[in-house]
Amino acid sequence: MADNAFVDLHNVSLAYGEDEERILAVENLNLAIEKGDFVAVVGPSGCGKSSLMKLVTGLLPPTGGTIFVDGRQVTGPIEGVGMAFQSSTLMPWRTTLDNIMLPFEIVKPHKHRLRTNRSEYVAAGERILQSVGLGNFTHKYPWQLSGGMQQRANLCRALIHEPQLLMLDEPFGALDAFTREELWSVMQNLWLEKRFTAVLVTHDLREAAYLSDTVHVMSKRPGQFIFSKKIDIPRPRTLETTFTPQFIDIVHSLREKISNEHEL
Amino acid sequence: MKRKKQLQSLVPWLVTLALFLFWELTCWLFKVPPFVLPRPSLIFTTMYQFRGQIWFHSLQTLFTTIIGFGLAVGGGLLIGLAVGASRIVYTSLYPLLIGFNSIPKVALVPVIVIWFGIGTIPAIITAFSIAFFPIAVNVATGLATIEPEMRDVLRSLGASRYEILTKVGIPRSTPYLFASLKIAITLSFIGSVISETVASNQGIGYLMLSASSRFEVPLVFAGLLVVGAMGIAMYAICVLFEQRMTKWAFRGSELSA
Numbered sequence: 001m002a003d004n005a006f007v008d009l010h011n012v013s014l015a016y017g018e019d020e021e022r023i024l025a026v027e028n029l030n031l032a033i034e035k036g037d038f039v040a041v042v043g044p045s046g047c048g049k050s051s052l053m054k055l056v057t058g059l060l061p062p063t064g065g066t067i068f069v070d071g072r073q074v075t076g077p078i079e080g081v082g083m084a085f086q087s088s089t090l091m092p093w094r095t096t097l098d099n100i101m102l103p104f105e106i107v108k109p110h111k112h113r114l115r116t117n118r119s120e121y122v123a124a125g126e127r128i129l130q131s132v133g134l135g136n137f138t139h140k141y142p143w144q145l146s147g148g149m150q151q152r153a154n155l156c157r158a159l160i161h162e163p164q165l166l167m168l169d170e171p172f173g174a175l176d177a178f179t180r181e182e183l184w185s186v187m188q189n190l191w192l193e194k195r196f197t198a199v200l201v202t203h204d205l206r207e208a209a210y211l212s213d214t215v216h217v218m219s220k221r222p223g224q225f226i227f228s229k230k231i232d233i234p235r236p237r238t239l240e241t242t243f244t245p246q247f248i249d250i251v252h253s254l255r256e257k258i259s260n261e262h263e264l
Numbered sequence: 265m266k267r268k269k270q271l272q273s274l275v276p277w278l279v280t281l282a283l284f285l286f287w288e289l290t291c292w293l294f295k296v297p298p299f300v301l302p303r304p305s306l307i308f309t310t311m312y313q314f315r316g317q318i319w320f321h322s323l324q325t326l327f328t329t330i331i332g333f334g335l336a337v338g339g340g341l342l343i344g345l346a347v348g349a350s351r352i353v354y355t356s357l358y359p360l361l362i363g364f365n366s367i368p369k370v371a372l373v374p375v376i377v378i379w380f381g382i383g384t385i386p387a388i389i390t391a392f393s394i395a396f397f398p399i400a401v402n403v404a405t406g407l408a409t410i411e412p413e414m415r416d417v418l419r420s421l422g423a424s425r426y427e428i429l430t431k432v433g434i435p436r437s438t439p440y441l442f443a444s445l446k447i448a449i450t451l452s453f454i455g456s457v458i459s460e461t462v463a464s465n466q467g468i469g470y471l472m473l474s475a476s477s478r479f480e481v482p483l484v485f486a487g488l489l490v491v492g493a494m495g496i497a498m499y500a501i502c503v504l505f506e507q508r509m510t511k512w513a514f515r516g517s518e519l520s521a
Contacts, residue, residue: 054416057416057420059416059419059420077419077420077422078420078422079421079422080421080422081420081421082420083416083417083420083421084417085413085416085417087411087413089411089413089414089417091414091432091435091436092512092513093435093436093438093510093512093513102418102421102431103421105427105431106418106421106422106423106427106431107421107422108422141512143512157417158417161421167420
């Protein structure tokens with residue numbers, strides 16, 4: 001185990017329920033993520049990918065093993081993490097701008113500075129919306145945006161307070177194929193600019209290969225990491241990249257590993 | 265389009281008018297005696313004739329109803345927030361609330377009279393006790409149905425329970441609250457009129473009871489119509505508030521127009 005890893009999971013397991021109804025969601029998870037890495041986690045459905053998200057962010061305590069983030073052991077919800085889910089979870093009573101300003105109202109030290117330095121924060125919000133192409137939609141309500149736009153706003157909200165760790169739980173899962181590919185590029189640009197550490201849980205192998213530096217494959221329940229693949233394709237990657245033989249080979253090898261898991 | 269809207273706003277008045285006409289004609293055709301069912305024309309002339317008394321008693325009823333309703337909003341809001349936000353409060357308080365709500369409030373009035381005497385206070389308390397329940401239940405529902413993902417987003421940012429309540433819980437439950445206010449205001453009228461009928465010497469309920477004991481049936485009906493009209497007026501005010509406060513929940517629906 002690397003000592004300097006930003007996220008470090010050591011023999012982590014998680015079980016739900018009591019006694020006979022006890023279900024092991026994940027077992028003996030070992031994972032080290034370097035600071036600034038973009039990591040994707042793929043696996044068969046129900047393998048505990050979402051449990052992994054909750055374990056790393058401290059929303060669920062592990063039943064065994066230890067988790068370290070930024071050198072500190074995780075014992076409760078860690079503060080200031082950015083999270084984005086498949087459903088955009090924007091608040092329908094807030095405009096797009098007010099929605100993405102939410103982290104400033106909660107995360108220290110911003111929450112104490114927000115009132116006095118409001119214009120500065122509003123400018124930051126407008127800037128990030130501009131960068132994902134939502135510059136003209138700051139004062140629109142979520143229901144006035146398309147699904148893809150809502151998801152762009154969702155990414156902005158997850159990133160606006162410049163978290164060191166971004167957790168993505170199938171954020172593009174509910175979008176159509178074209179919008180999804182567009183948002184891969186948006187996501188990549190945001191990451192290239194800020195270089196935060198990101199964990200992406202997905203079941204889209206092309207998405208995993210496009211966005212990440214390393215893809216980790218999980219086994220079926222109880223989930224364990226069974227295979228890791230470094231993606232040595234230079235950035236920025238484009239849609240063209242996904243049609244190169246190298247990219248296709250990577251996706252094939254990942255696909256094979258997961259198929260084996262389904263057959264077992 | 266504009267004509268259609270104008271027509272739509274006229275329809276309720278036309279239907280009401282048609283109902284009164286039908287009523288009038290039926291009474292006239294079958295020669296129904298006024299002490300069984302008075303004709304609307306007779307009711308309205310009686311209303312005019314007794315306008316001083318009716319005005320005095322209506323104000324009393326309106327007053328007790330609004331005070332009772334106001335208390336119900338405050339109490340219902342507090343109980344709803346507590347029940348919706350905390351598992352322990354929910355399990356310990358909910359059965360009690362349901363039990364209390366099952367008691368017919370008319371049975372409570374004599375007890376309240378023993379404690380507070382007759383008149384204004386029993387009417388307020390009865391209006392409150394009948395109206396707070398739907399408010400509490402609706403607010404609690406709004407809080408209890410926060411999406412778990414929304415909660416996770418806030419918790420991973422480091423939000424406290426209080427912050428989750430104020431940032432998500434309360435705004436999210438406002439449409440539920442306003443929906444319940446419309447029910448609660450009409451229930452408040454029922455509560456105060458019931459109490460006035462049983463134990464008061466003021467208010468529309470008292471006016472109707474004393475009129476019926478003197479067989480002045482047209483005056484009884486005049487009281488009924490006044491209560492109905494006040495109910496509609498207060499309901500309309502609640503709807504106005506609702507549309508102003510929770511515009512986001514009415515996107516694109518006919519109601520918001």
